[in-house]
Amino acid sequence: MFEPKFTYTDKIVNYIAKIASAKEVISNAKIIPLYDTKLKQDALIRSSHYSTSIEGNPLNLDEVKTLINNNQKPTTKAEQEVLNYFNVLNHLDQYSDKVIIPDTILSVHKDLTKDLLKNPEYEGKFRDTRVFIGNLHTQKINYVPPDAYKVPGLVDELLDWLNNSTDEIYPVIIAGILHYELVRIHPFVDGNGRTSRLMATLILSVHKFNINDYFTLDEYYNQDRQAYVDALHSADKNHDLTNWLEYFC
Numbered sequence: 001m002f003e004p005k006f007t008y009t010d011k012i013v014n015y016i017a018k019i020a021s022a023k024e025v026i027s028n029a030k031i032i033p034l035y036d037t038k039l040k041q042d043a044l045i046r047s048s049h050y051s052t053s054i055e056g057n058p059l060n061l062d063e064v065k066t067l068i069n070n071n072q073k074p075t076t077k078a079e080q081e082v083l084n085y086f087n088v089l090n091h092l093d094q095y096s097d098k099v100i101i102p103d104t105i106l107s108v109h110k111d112l113t114k115d116l117l118k119n120p121e122y123e124g125k126f127r128d129t130r131v132f133i134g135n136l137h138t139q140k141i142n143y144v145p146p147d148a149y150k151v152p153g154l155v156d157e158l159l160d161w162l163n164n165s166t167d168e169i170y171p172v173i174i175a176g177i178l179h180y181e182l183v184r185i186h187p188f189v190d191g192n193g194r195t196s197r198l199m200a201t202l203i204l205s206v207h208k209f210n211i212n213d214y215f216t217l218d219e220y221y222n223q224d225r226q227a228y229v230d231a232l233h234s235a236d237k238n239h240d241l242t243n244w245l246e247y248f249c
Contacts, residue, residue, distance in 0.1 A: 002157040004177045006241040015249035016170055026211050040213045045069075048086040050218035051197050054225055057081055077116055084112050085194060092202055099163050100202075102155055105187070108198055113191045126151045127189045143236055145186035154185045162203075171207035175200040176248035180241055183232055197221070 031039070049057075049064040059067070059078050066072070067079055074080040088095075088111045096104045110124025117123055128148050134141040146154060158181050166174050179200035186192050197218060204210050221228040231247035 002154075002161045002181075004161070004181075004241055005239055006173075006177075006245050009242060009246060011246045012173075012242075012249050015246070016172065019172055019249065023209065023211060026214070043214055043216050044086060044090055047089055047201075047216040047218045048082050050216060050222040051194055052078075052081050052085055054218070054222050054228070055081075055193055080115050084114050084116065085198075088112055088198060089201070092198065092205060096202060096206065098206060100159055100199075100206075102152070102159065104202075105155065105182070105195065105199060108202075109188055109191055109195045112194050112198070113188075117190055119189075122189050126155070126187050129189065131186055131189060133186070143233065145184065151185060151187045155187055158182075158185070171204060171209045172249055173245060174207070175203040175209070176245045177241060178203055179248065180232060180235060180244050184236070 045065055045068050046061070048068065049059065049061045052059075057078050059082055064082050067074075067082060068086055072079070074083050088108060095108055106124045106126070113123045126148075130148060131145055132141050133143040133145065158178070162174070162178060179196050182196040182199060183192060188195065201210065201217065205213075227247070231244050234243035234247075235241045
C-alpha cells in the first residue's frame, strides 16, 4: 500500500497560500479572447520546448515556435519529440476525466514516444528490463529504479492512493507526489521524465489548477535543471518527499 511521506513545513504552507491567492486573481481576471488564445498557445509551445529540452532536445525556442505555428511535418527525431509533446499537451483532457488508471499513463507515454524509440513495441508499454539513472559520460550511476517485475504493482498502488486517498490533500501536493513517484518507479525504458511532467499537469488540470492553461511548469524546471534533478533525488534515500514538495510548490 502506497503512503507518501512528507511534512507540511512553513515553507510549503506559505507557498500554498500564495498559490491560492494567485489562482484567485488570475481566474477572475478579464482577458479578451484574442489574448486568451495567444497566452494558451504560447504556454503550449513553451512547455513543448522546455520539457523536451530538459531531456536534451537540441531545438531552441524559436525553432519550436516555427515548427508548431507553421504546422510543419517532422523531418528529425528532435522535431518529432517536440510535436509529440505538443499534441499530447494540447489534448490532455482527452486522456482522463477524474479517475487515473494505468491505461491513462500508458496512453500518454505511447503518444509521447510515437516514432521515437528504437524498439517501437515499448511505446505505451511498461518496461520489462532493468534500467539505471546516471551520467553516460562519467558512467556514474545516480539511482537504480525498482526491478521491472515490480513496476505494474507499484503503479497500481500509486493510482489506488491517487484515486481513493487524496480528498483532503491540496491538489498541488498531489501533483508533486505523482510526479516524483513516477520518476522513482521509472516505469518505461525511455520517456519517464516527460510522462511524469505531463501526468502532474493532468492532475492539476483535473483539479482546475491549470490556471486557464496560461503557464508552464516545465519552463521553471528548465531554469535550473540541476536544482530540479537535485530536488527529485532528495527523496531517493529515505523516501521523504518534503524537500521535493517545497521545490515543486
